[in-house]
Amino acid sequence: MSPDLALLIEVVVGGLLSGVMYALVAIGFVLIYKTSGVLNFAQGAMVLLAALTFVSLTERGLPVPAALAATLAAMVVVGLAVERAVLRPLVNQPPITLFMATLGVAYVIEGAAQLAWGTQVHGLDLGIDDTPIDLGGVLVSRFDLFAAAVAGLMAALLSAFFRYTRTGLAFRAVADDPLAALNTGLRLPRIWSAVWIAAGIVALVAGLLWGARLGVQFSLSLVVLKALPVLVLGGFDSVAGAIVAGLIVGATEKLSEVYLGPVIGGGIEGWIAYVAALGFLLVRPSGLFGLRAVERV
């Protein structure tokens, strides 16, 4: 294999794997958007809160399972509180109002998390070896593989959940037509609560993996900005779309950083994903897997 080709493959693989991490965050958005039409900007803050809570608890000497359980409980409480205190009073408001409300929620969670646990940077060690392994001449980080496996598992579980369980069916019914769902006796508030709990759990998983990668600190909540182009590309309401778009965005970012970066200057990964996603959107306005073409043309 020529060195050029090896580099290309390595870049693509690295990009795909980091794309999985983006998808992990994006899935949390999809869950809530699918069932309640809310683009939850606070998802990033929830990722931060989960990681920060877990790290701080373990640093205070709590064993890992207990810390995990406590963090999970905290995420459930936060999810329920947000649904109850913010979104329920705003039901039937335009989507933009709901979005701005979640922006407020993000500020509250970010501030409160750091008030409670401090602003210093924590290391988070999940006990996964980060040495690269050699896969047919391409070096791949073991941690990235693990993260990809977790994300794949989670997407599979969520898809199975949506498809095969009664609650999943109810979720889909609500996503399809809230009024009809209400009419058949589904309790919307209960379903929304369940969705927010699920989003909290997804945030916990994403928080642990991202925290282990970047260190647990405020910038963790900015992963939300990495997830937005993924959502735009994959459609706001598709779990599979989030995964596929995550892969595309990850690969695009790394490829353009390596091959385009030297031409127009480094550091373009901050916006190239947005431009790519928007360019795609102008051609195909419902994204890759989006169902409805609402809110677009």
Added chain:
Amino acid sequence: MDALPRAAPRRRPSAGTLGLGALLVLAYGIVPLTGTSYVFEALLTPFLALALAGLGLNLLTGYAGLLSLGSAAFMAVGAYAAFNLSLRLPGLTLPVSLLLAGFVAALAGLVAGLPALRLRGFYLAVSTLALQFFVAWALNRIGWISNDSPSGVVTAPRLVVAGLSFDDPRGRYLVTLTVVTLLTFVAWRLVTSPTGRNLVAIRDNETAARLVGVRVARTKLLAFAASSFVIGIAGALWAFAYLRTVEPAGFNLDRSFQILFIVIIGGLGTLRGAFLGAGFIVVLPLLLSRLGAALLGDGFDSGTLEMVQRVVLGALIVAVLIREPAGLAALLDRAGRRLGRRAA
């Protein structure tokens, strides 16, 4: 603007006009004589610049209903454009370079507005985010913009108008006040003109607006251009009159959110709202730090303050959206009406 409806028949000046007159007398006559440097530098100048930015965003988000998360990018474009204009064309006077900087920002707004012809809602918000990140990148990477300053930070030129120096705190306040007053007047003319009503028509029901003959695409682009013109000049004032340096970090995403919060708290779709919201945003941290120091003593450091501020601000946004979606402007209106009734 020339197609304005005929003015209402002359009658006694309304309470609003009188109030506005009193405010102007206060701002031009009394404040400059009695204010201290601290009041000018820490309160009034940032308040005015932020209010102007809020006013600009309100044209887009409040009136035309197009959500933008890229206000800070337009501020940055305005600030750096004004910097470059005064650096490279030394003959230009301050008013002219401010005006031109506004036009450069308006051009950026037009580009950012192009996706608005195809996209709406979140998708549009995300596309304005793209601009935010692109501008931040460009400021750091393209040396020419910041005159090859390695950090992107440059010193703002001196404020001189017609040979008079306005470099002291009071002078910078007066320059800001004048620009803000003029632009507020222009914005008022715009929103009360047929074009302004077209903006609202698009916000309320785009299909209906199209049906009655509003040229939607043109009007949306105009909203973007007008809004970023105002925000760009606000950015130039923020950098020249308030900070006196131009730095990329001052125009990050948090600033964009801050401008959006000003508009939400103050009241979407009102001109007063931007001023009320900006006043609130400027005073809030000062109030919180006083309050914190009084309650907690020395344990209240700036880091804690920042976090408390985040929590309070976020909670306020949520509370305003739930309780008073029309913002402080509506609260004020109601209070005014109640007072009026009592007086009658």
